[in-house]
Amino acid sequence: MLLNDVLDEYINLEKEFQNILAIKNDLEKILNKYLKQKKEFIQYIFSYNNTGEVVQNSSRLLDAINNLKKCLDQDKFQVTSYQREIFKFQIRCNEVKIKLFFDYENFIKSAETFFEKVEEYYQESKNPNRAYIMMDSLDEFIKKIEEVNLQFKGLHSISEVLEKRNKSNLDPEIGILELKLFSQLNLNEVIAALLIIRNMYEQLRNLLETKKEIEIIKIETGSLFSKLLGDKTIMAMISGMLMYVAKDLYNSSLNPLKKNEIRRKEFSELLDLKVKMQNLGINTNGIDKKIEDINNILFDASEMLIKSTDKIKVNDEVFKMKLPERTELELDYKKLGQQLDYKN
Numbered sequence: 001m002l003l004n005d006v007l008d009e010y011i012n013l014e015k016e017f018q019n020i021l022a023i024k025n026d027l028e029k030i031l032n033k034y035l036k037q038k039k040e041f042i043q044y045i046f047s048y049n050n051t052g053e054v055v056q057n058s059s060r061l062l063d064a065i066n067n068l069k070k071c072l073d074q075d076k077f078q079v080t081s082y083q084r085e086i087f088k089f090q091i092r093c094n095e096v097k098i099k100l101f102f103d104y105e106n107f108i109k110s111a112e113t114f115f116e117k118v119e120e121y122y123q124e125s126k127n128p129n130r131a132y133i134m135m136d137s138l139d140e141f142i143k144k145i146e147e148v149n150l151q152f153k154g155l156h157s158i159s160e161v162l163e164k165r166n167k168s169n170l171d172p173e174i175g176i177l178e179l180k181l182f183s184q185l186n187l188n189e190v191i192a193a194l195l196i197i198r199n200m201y202e203q204l205r206n207l208l209e210t211k212k213e214i215e216i217i218k219i220e221t222g223s224l225f226s227k228l229l230g231d232k233t234i235m236a237m238i239s240g241m242l243m244y245v246a247k248d249l250y251n252s253s254l255n256p257l258k259k260n261e262i263r264r265k266e267f268s269e270l271l272d273l274k275v276k277m278q279n280l281g282i283n284t285n286g287i288d289k290k291i292e293d294i295n296n297i298l299f300d301a302s303e304m305l306i307k308s309t310d311k312i313k314v315n316d317e318v319f320k321m322k323l324p325e326r327t328e329l330e331l332d333y334k335k336l337g338q339q340l341d342y343k344n
Contacts, residue, residue, distance in 0.1 A: 010152070013092055013093065014152045016088060016089050016092040017089060017148065017149070017152060019085045019088070019089075020085055020086065020089055020145060021145065021149060023081075023082050023085060023145075024142055024145045024146070024149075027077075027138060027141070027142055028142060030072075030077070030138075031135060031138055031139060031142065034072065034131075034135055035135075038135075072121075072131060077118050079115055079118055079119070082111075082115070083115060086108070086111050090108065102147065102148045102151050103144075103147070106144060107144045107145075107147075107148055110137070110140050110141045110143075110144040111141055111144075113137045113140070113141070114134075114137040114138055114140070114141040116137075117130070117133055117134040117137040117138075118134055120133075120134070121133075121134045172232075173212070173231065173232050174212070174229055174230070174231075174232060175229070175230060175231060175232035175233070175234070175235030175236055176227065176228070176229060176235060176315075177197075177226075177227070177228045177230070177235045177238055177239055177314075177315065178225075178226070178227050178228075178313070178314075178315050179197070179224070179225070179226050179227075179228070179242070179312070179313070179314060180224065180225045180226075180312065180313040181193065181224040181305070181308060181309040181311075181312055182309055182310070182311035182312065182313070183308060183309035183310060183311070183326055185224050185308070185309075185329065188329075189224075189308065189328060189329040190219075190224050192329040193224055193226075193305060193308070193329055194216070194219075194226065196301050196304060196305055196329075197214075197226075197228065197238070197305070198214055199297075199301060200238055200241070200298055200301050200302070201214040201230055201234055201235075201238065202214075203294050203297055203298060204234045204237060204238075204294075204298075205230075205231065205234060207273065207277065207290075207291075207294060208231075208233065208234065208276065208277060208280060208282070209280070209282060210231045210233070210234060212230055212231040212234075213230070214228055214229070214230040215228065215229040215230065216228055216229075217229055233276070237271060239314050239315055240270060240271075241267070241270070241271070241298060241299075241302045242302055242305065242306065242312070242314045243314050243317060243319070244266075244267060244270050244302075245267070245299070245302040245303050245305075245306045246306050246312055246314070246319035246321065247319065248263055248266070248267075249303070249306055249307070249321050250319065250320070250321050263299075264295070264296065264299055267295065267298075267299045267302075268292075268295045271295060271298070273291050273294065273295065274287070274288070274291055304327070304329065305329075306321065307321075307326065307327040308326055308327055308328065308329045309321070309326060310326060
């Protein structure tokens with residue numbers, strides 16, 4: 001199956017997910033209202049325990065408890081409606097003929113746990129203790145929805161890049177990166193690899209204040225081969241990073257005592273980001289910490305890519321690594337780095 005077909009399949013699945021996003025928005029309003037009332041409730045408990053105004057504070061505490069209950073009464077959960085939308089999404093997921101890129105089982109489990117806790121709350125005469133448990137499960141359910149949503153957005157970023165393929169002649173400011181990972185990658189790993197490269201490019205594009213976006217002009221799945229266009233300086237930097245890490249990992253297998261801090265320092269010196277910024281006329285005052293953070297992000301991203309294969313080709317150079325075992329690339333926004341800018 002071609003990468004475009006895979007992306008189309010995921011984007012069609014995302015359409016069904018929009019109804020769940022609408023549920024998330026409704027549930028967040030309920031949760032926020034509840035948390036506000038809960039904070040007030042806790043404040044009155046603290047006040048009651050620390051003053052002698054027993055009668056006055058007891059009255060306020062009772063009001064706070066009632067407000068907490070009313071909050072959930074007024075916004076009674078439409079569980080049947082929520083379950084219907086989750087069920088429709090489950091059916092659609094089961095129809096997809098490719099491996100799902102998100103943690104489907106934990107997502108569904110969080111939904112089922114929330115529905116179960118809502119039922120227990122109303123069955124037990126709205127026991128306040130059950131309310132805490134129910135709202136904790138709601139908070140977890142909302143987080144799982146957002147995780148899936150972020151991963152859908154990541155796929156959109158790849159889809160948008162593919163749509164912007166450059167069909168015209170290259171100008172002198174455009175650089176090319178040809179990358180081949182020789183290990184057999186599944187389709188999710190291919191997408192993950194493209195997201196990692198895009199993230200590396202975006203980190204440098206924002207730092208060096210470059211307008212040119214990265215574009216994919218050729219891609220083959222299986223053992224990943226990609227040909228990408230972008231700002232000439234940045235593409236040269238990414239090529240250099242990947243070559244350095246490939247050589248470094250090979251040398252580290254020969255010299256395992258080489259400390260990680262030294263490897264990162266050498267990587268930072270190779271990039272020399274501060275000097276590159278100064279050469280472009282960019283103010284670098286007070287930016288050392290930001291540069292250090294970006295160096296670490298780029299180092300980790302490069303290493304993640306290289307460790308996914310025992311052999312890599314960067315432009316015309318081929319590198320073989322002596323790794324105990326290859327590390328599978330995961331389409332997980334947490335592991336790819338939350339620095340991914342999905343809002344472009």
